[in-house]
Amino acid sequence: MRDDRWTTVTPWFFSDEPAALDPIRRFLPDDGLHRAWANFSFVAESGHLHNVDLLVAGPGGLHLIELDLSQGQLRNADDVWLRTGSVGTTASDSTRRTAEIKARHLTAVLRRATVGKFLTVPAVRGSAFLADPHSPVDLSEPQTQGVFGPDEPARTSLPRVTRDLLGQPAGDRADRPGRRLLRALPKMLDCIGQQPFEYWPxxxxxxxxxxxxxxxxxxxxxxxxxxxxxxxxxxxxxxxxxxxxxxxxxxxxxxxxxxxxxxxxxxxxxxxxxxxxxxxxxxxxFSKRYLLRLDHILALYGARLTPATRAGMIRQVGAGLEYAHSRQVSHGALTTRAVIGVPRTAQGEKLGDGWLDPWLQISDWHHAAAAGAGAPTAAAVNRDLRGLAGIAREICAGALGAGLAELPDRLAADPDFARLPPAQQVRQLSLRLAAAAALC
Structure with missing residues (x-):
């Protein structure tokens, strides 16, 4: 693909990024139907500034590619990606999930830019490109959807990014951009707030x-x-x-x-x-340099947690939630993603050992703030009780999972429990969940 069809909006700061995308550029045909824009940002309708590694437009559709240069063996624990390299194992959200969020927002702003212009914008498809051909990939089947590897050398466990994604015709006619849209796309990108990538905001x-x-x-x-x-x-x-x-x-x-x-x-x-x-x-x-969400902690260290530690983690979350309800505040969106932790490392211990007894805190209180003043409703209290039970089930890694999930409903059927103030309901449930976790 010639320079006039491949536009690098912002010069790359790290040399390995353009090197990883250069094979895609070599494989894309210079047929007048394909265009590509690399390393730019756009303003979503929500107002967020999103950075895009690569956007490719052609007869096969509109593709937003999120570049992943990580090295080491990749596997997953549910929706968490685990990467094991020379310095140990790290946890992160799926690169594909990030690409899908950005693609959804880019679709919205492009469609807004075409209002009144009689142009149809197909949905932008977000995909992850794992650029290192030497890193083994052992993702479960659902997690491999939308994940691609380099064309050469071919990675047997992943489809190839150009041959199997960018070079394929759109399977559905609705996903196929028309020639008028492809010609209008450069000006449309200027209209939506396309701008150079800011490396150090x-x-x-x-x-x-x-x-x-x-x-x-x-x-x-x-x-x-x-x-x-x-x-x-x-x-x-x-x-x-x-x-x-x-x-x-x-x-x-x-x-x-x-x-x-x-x-x-x-x-x-x-x-x-x-x-x-x-x-x-x-x-x-935070007083410590290290911080992880609870879902990442469980993905990394869950198999090494003792029953006593699992029970203690549930009690920590329960105590924070009980305090909030004693102040007439319900959380409203309690999951393992809304709980953060830092390691408690004893003298002489390694950092990894500190994660085997983490200090947990409830975060993400935006729903509580939106609910405003006043005592939580019965529905809000019940939502937090179910959220606490869901966290306990994940902490126990599936052991006694069904029983933990059903515990809020069983307690709610008890008239004595239903008459308790919300904070005491949280406390009673927390104690029951912790007792069950001690047996995991």
Missing amino acids: RVGTWQLTTKPVSLTDQWQDFVAWSTVLDKVPCRVRVYAPGKSRTRTDEAVLREYLLLRDLDHPGIVSVDTLDQYPAGPVLMFH
């Missing part, structure tokens, strides 16, 4: 990581380092402004004030409320 005096460590439709989480002081890194959450920046600012302010009011070791504490062009920001400082 900053919030105040804090420098963010190049890419978010966690991405949802509501926010992006970054790790940040101070540019003026030698401080422990902090976690920065950039919220999507949505349709109204004012309303989002107000909602984030409510969450900030809520977290400032909730003072409990089992609930995350917020440090600063700040502003950033991409949206309002909450900054969380």
Whole structure:
């Protein structure tokens, strides 16, 4: 593909990134029907700024490719990707999931840009490209969907990115962009806010990581380092402004004030409320450099946890939730993704040993802030009880899973339990779950 059909919007900062994409460029035909844009960002309808490694347009559809340069054996524990290399095993969200979120948002802004122009924009397909041909891949069947490897040398366990994805005709006519759309696409990308990639974004005096460590439709989480002081890194959450920046600012302010009011070791504490062009920001400082979500902790270390540790983890989450309900606050979205942990390493222990007894805190209180003042409804209380039971089931890694999941319903049928205040209901359930976990 010639230079006039392959546009690198921002010069690459790391040399291995263009080297990984260069084989795709060589394999794409220079037939006038294919175009590609590399290393750019766009503003989603939500207001978030998304970075795109590669967008390819052709008769086979619109494809957003998320580049993954990680090395080491890749496997998964449910939806968590585990990468084992020379420095140990790390956990992360699926690269494919990140690509799908960005593709969905890019589809929306492209369709908005074509209103009144009689152009049909097919859905952009998000895919992950695992560029290292020497790293073995052992993903379960559902996790391999939308995941591709290099064309040469061919990786037998994965389909090839150009031959099996970009070079294939669209299976459905609705996924096939018309010639008029392909001709109009360069100007459309300019209209949607396409801009150079910002490698080192900053919030105040804090420098963010190049890419978010966690991405949802509501926010992006970054790790940040101070540019003026030698401080422990902090976690920065950039919220999507949505349709109204004012309303989002107000909602984030409510969450900030809520977290400032909730003072409990089992609930995350917020440090600063700040502003950033991409949206309002909450900054969380931690006393340790290492931080993992509970679902990642369980994927990495779950098999090594003792029954006593599992019971203790449930009690930690239960204590934080009980305190919140004693302050007339329900969480509303309690899952293992909404609980974070740091290692408690005893003197002389390795870091990995500290994760075998982690200190847990409940995070993601945006739903609670949106619910506003007033005592939680019975439905809200029940939702938190089910969330706590779901966390206990995952901590127990499937052991006694059915019984743990059904425990909130069994307790709710007890008239004495139903008459208890919400905080005491949480406490009773937590004790029952912890007792069951001690037998796992």
